[in-house]
Each structure stands twice: as structure tokens, then as C-alpha cells.
Amino acid sequence: MNYRIPRGTYDILPKDSAKWQYVQNVFRRVAQRFGYLEIVTPIFEMAELFERSSGENSDVVQKEMYRFTDQKGRNFALRPEGTAPVVRSYIENHLDRLGGKSKLYYFGPMFRYDRPQAGRYRQFYQYGIEFIGSNHPYFDAEVIAIELAYLEELGLKDFRLEINSVGCEKCSRTYDEALRKYYQPHLAELCPDCQKRFESKPRRLLDCKVPSCKAFRKDAPSQLNYLDQECKDHFDQVQKYLDQMDIAYTINPAIVRGLDYYTNTAFELIVDALGAQNSIAGGGRYNALISQIGGKDTPAIGFAGGFERLLLAMEKEEIEFPQYAPPDVYVIGMGAATTDMALSCLKEMRKHGLYAEYNPDKSSFKAQMKAADASQAYYALIIGADELAADMPTLKNLRTSEQKQYSRPELSHVIAQRLL
RNA sequence: GUGGAUGUAGUUCAACGGCAGAGCACCGGAUUGUGGUUCCGGCUGUUGUGGGUUCGAAUCCCAUCAUCCACCCCA
Numbered sequence: 001m002n003y004r005i006p007r008g009t010y011d012i013l014p015k016d017s018a019k020w021q022y023v024q025n026v027f028r029r030v031a032q033r034f035g036y037l038e039i040v041t042p043i044f045e046m047a048e049l050f051e052r053s054s055g056e057n058s059d060v061v062q063k064e065m066y067r068f069t070d071q072k073g074r075n076f077a078l079r080p081e082g083t084a085p086v087v088r089s090y091i092e093n094h095l096d097r098l099g100g101k102s103k104l105y106y107f108g109p110m111f112r113y114d115r116p117q118a119g120r121y122r123q124f125y126q127y128g129i130e131f132i133g134s135n136h137p138y139f140d141a142e143v144i145a146i147e148l149a150y151l152e153e154l155g156l157k158d159f160r161l162e163i164n165s166v167g168c169e170k171c172s173r174t175y176d177e178a179l180r181k182y183y184q185p186h187l188a189e190l191c192p193d194c195q196k197r198f199e200s201k202p203r204r205l206l207d208c209k210v211p212s213c214k215a216f217r218k219d220a221p222s223q224l225n226y227l228d229q230e231c232k233d234h235f236d237q238v239q240k241y242l243d244q245m246d247i248a249y250t251i252n253p254a255i256v257r258g259l260d261y262y263t264n265t266a267f268e269l270i271v272d273a274l275g276a277q278n279s280i281a282g283g284g285r286y287n288a289l290i291s292q293i294g295g296k297d298t299p300a301i302g303f304a305g306g307f308e309r310l311l312l313a314m315e316k317e318e319i320e321f322p323q324y325a326p327p328d329v330y331v332i333g334m335g336a337a338t339t340d341m342a343l344s345c346l347k348e349m350r351k352h353g354l355y356a357e358y359n360p361d362k363s364s365f366k367a368q369m370k371a372a373d374a375s376q377a378y379y380a381l382i383i384g385a386d387e388l389a390a391d392m393p394t395l396k397n398l399r400t401s402e403q404k405q406y407s408r409p410e411l412s413h414v415i416a417q418r419l420l
Numbered sequence: 421g422u423g424g425a426u427g428u429a430g431u432u433c434a435a436c437g438g439c440a441g442a443g444c445a446c447c448g449g450a451u452u453g454u455g456g457u458u459c460c461g462g463c464u465g466u467u468g469u470g471g472g473u474u475c476g477a478a479u480c481c482c483a484u485c486a487u488c489c490a491c492c493c494c495a
Contacts, residue, residue, distance in 0.1 A: 004485085004486080114494080119495085275490090306495030309495060366453085372455070
């Protein structure tokens with residue numbers, strides 16, 4: 001019996017791990033440039049946390065959560081998203097008492113039971129930003145600016161930003177009613193899914209892809225006409241800040257975030273080249289969430305992005321990734337007698353921070369030279385019978401083919417000065 | 421959860437129901453200790469898995485698993 005990786009998961013192999021380190025490191029760097037600090041939470045939480053925050057009726061909670069009970073019968077779930085755990089930690093650790101705002105970033109694996117497809121996995125890696133503690137529209141723009149700065153730093157070009165406002169809870173309630181009123185006469189003509197959505201989440205009617213449902217969309221009332229003055233002002237201000245930051249966007253009233261906690265600003269970053277799973281990041285404001293799960297009434301905004309889709313998008317644009325650095329020195333020892341000298345040179349080089357390779361397994365001198373060449377090492381340190389007798393290893397520059405014998409003290413000097 | 425396509429060597433792909441193959445990659449060698457190219461040689465298969473039809477199955481049928489595409493969902 002061969003064991004196989006669970007469906008919808010994947011291994012990050014050594015040939016790809018440098019890419020992952022790279023995109024994660026760039027994210028860290030960019031987030032910190034905006035003053036955000038990393039928070040790390042467990043990959044599982046009480047299931048109820050997600051039920052409360054994402055919404056009992058959301059697909060994520062209804063069909064996609066990996067649930068389990070522990071030995072004492074407690075109900076847990078592997079986290080399907082990152083915001084609720086961060087907010088839980090914020091409340092539990094009284095981060096609000098530290099003064100100032102909480103500017104947090106995170107990344108790590110998320111879990112959703114879903115049918116795998118390109119850009120969609122059961123264990124997938126997200127990065128995210130959460131700004132907790134202000135309703136100021138500048139921060140809506142700042143959070144968006146972080147994502148864009150990140151994409152720019154990575155060299156990604158072919159994407160677009162769409163924004164919307166879904167208003168506060170009050171606005172969205174009046175809007176839902178307006179939508180129901182509009183769709184009521186056509187209810188029989190809608191697809192079965194939409195008939196269900198009609199009651200639970202009328203806004204979902206707007207992004208149904210069934211042609212017959214789509215037909216009603218263009219005359220449907222727009223959320224933007226159902227914002228109260230405060231929400232409208234907020235959205236206008238967000239746009240103003242985006243304009244001032246030279247951030248291009250389009251307003252798409254159909255953007256409806258899937259998780260229940262979003263209020264006001266909602267946004268999405270789309271890469272059309274990715275096909276069906278074309279959203280590489282999305283987020284919005286969630287002013288009601290914190291009080292909803294037991295904290296003080298606190299406004300907040302954040303977003304999450306998917307590393308897999310980001311990498312796919314970068315590959316589509318043929319962006320080059322940094323590779324692991326090749327060895328500084330490849331040590332070639334001819335025969336068992338040279339082991340002592342080889343090991344002492346290796347130890348010295350590694351102590352000084354050089355990356356040194358050595359493979360006594362290789363048989364012939366030629367095979368060792370080939371291996372050194374294949375490793376793309378900058379130098380070969382050759383230790384053969386002559387070198388051993390004279391106690392003078394040969395250092396060969398594999399790029400220029402120049403080589404020279406050094407006495408041990410001379411070699412030590414070269415190593416210590418990092419002249420390689 | 422629904423519909424469709426595809427599964428053959430490490431990889432990319434061939435093979436009309438009749439001997440499972442090629443390129444690339446990998447390993448070794450080409451006169452004692454110098455890398456590339458070239459040349460020579462070598463290795464890798466339960467044809468995803470399990471059944472069935474057939475004298476005979478990689479090939480046809482069924483099931484199953486996996487991947488991909490679309491729906492759905494979302495990052």
C-alpha cells in the first residue's frame with residue numbers, strides 16, 4: 001500500500017520552496033513598512049468562533065469546515081479563514097488596552113473542504129492584514145495600499161482593483177428589502193439557487209451566472225443608492241484617499257463578500273488570466289464583527305490574499321523568482337587520505353559563513369569536477385596527493401578557471417576575509 | 421455537491437485489440453588530476469487502482485482514486 005497525499009493538498013518541494021520563502025518575506029517586509037506586526041494564531045479554534053463570525057448560513061460554515069472533536073468532546077474546526085482567529089486573539093489578549101491601533105498581519109495555512117481545482121485547494125496558504133480600532137476611511141485606503149505595494153514589489157502588473165460599499169448593517173437591511181421587492185415578481189423565473197438566496201442573501205442574486213438570472217441584474221437597485229449619509233460619506237472619502245494615493249480602481253456594486261461580517265468598504269483584486277479562481281485577494285471593513293463575538297464595539301478593516309493564486313499569476317507573467325544561492329566552494333578530495341584536510345577546510349569555511357559542499361561519495365576526480373560544475377559553485381577547493389604532500393590545497397575559480405595553491409595560513413586568511 | 425476531459429518511465433509524450441517505445445533528465449565511460457560540447461554505454465514500468473469482455477487489453481466496458489476544466493464557492 002502506497003500512501004498518498006490527501007486530496008486538495010500538495011507538497012512544497014525544494015525546487016519550489018525558495019519561491020514561497022520569497023513571497024512570504026516580501027509580504028513581511030511590505031507590511032512592516034506600513035507599521036504592521038505579525039500575529040500567529042493556532043490553526044484550529046472552537047468551531048463556534050467561525051459559526052458566529054462567518055455566519056451560520058455561509059457556505060464556509062455549512063459545508064466547507066473541517067470539524068473535529070477532541071478527546072473531551074470539544075468542538076473544534078481547522079481555521080477556514082484568518083480574520084476570526086485574529087479578532088479572537090485581539091479580544092482575548094486585550095490588545096485594545098495597549099493604546100493606539102492594532103496593526104496586524106499574518107500568514108499560514110487555511111482549510112476548506114471544497115472540490116479542488118486550479119487555484120483552489122483544501123489546504124491553502126493565505127496572507128492577511130487586519131487593522132483594528134478605527135473607522136477612519138484613510139485606513140480603508142491604507143489596507144488596500146498595502147496589498148498593491150506588495151503586488152508592485154513582486155512585479156505583478158496584470159491585475160485590477162474593484163471596490164464597493166455594502167453599507168452598515170442598517171443600510172444593507174434596507175437594501176436587501178429593496179432587492180426582494182425588485183425580484184419578487186420574477187421569483188418563478190430565477191434559478192433554484194437564486195430562489196433560495198432570495199430569502200437568505202438577496203445580494204447574492206446579483207452575481208449569479210445563470211443567464212436567465214443575469215438578465216434581471218441590470219435593472220436591479222444598486223447598493224450604492226441605498227447607503228445612508230454616513231456610509232456614503234465614508235465611501236466617498238475612501239475613494240478620495242485612493243485617488244490621492246494614485247491607486248486605480250473601478251467601482252463594482254456587485255462585489256459581495258461571502259463572509260457575513262463585512263460592512264461598508266468591500267474590495268477585491270482580480271487577475272483575469274487565472275480563469276475561474278481569479279480573485280487573488282479580497283477584503284473589507286468589518287465594523288460589527290468584534291462586538292458580535294464578544295468584544296467591545298470596535299471598527300476594523302482587513303483583507304486576505306491567496307499565495308497559490310499569487311504564484312500562479314506571477315508565473316503567467318513570467319516573473320523570475322530568486323533561487324537558492326549556489327555553493328561558494330565545492331571541496332574535492334581525492335582518496336580517503338585527504339579526508340582530514342577536507343574536513344578541516346570545510347569546518348573553517350562554514351564557520352565563516354561560506355556555503356561549502358563536499359561529497360566523498362563521488363569516485364573519480366572527473367566525476368567530482370562535474371558535480372562541482374553542476375552545483376554551480378563559485379570555487380572548487382582541490383585536495384589531491386600533491387596538495388596533501390605540500391599541505392597546500394588548490395583553490396580554483398570555476399568561473400574564470402584560474403587556480404592557485406595556498407598554504408594553510410594563506411587559505412585561512414582568504415576564508416576569513418571572505419575573498420571568495 | 422453537479423457536469424465534462426484526462427491518467428503510460430523521474431518528466432514530456434508515442435504505441436489501429438496482437439513483443440510498451442522515443443526525446444529530455446539521471447548514472448557511468450571515452451589512457452593515471454580538471455568542468456562544457458560531442459560520442460559510446462546503462463537505469464527506470466504492477467500502463468493510477470480493482471473488476472469485467474476477449475484466444476489476447478495501455479487500447480473496449482464498469483467501478484474507484486487522482487488531476488485538470490466549468491458550475492458552485494472563495495483567497
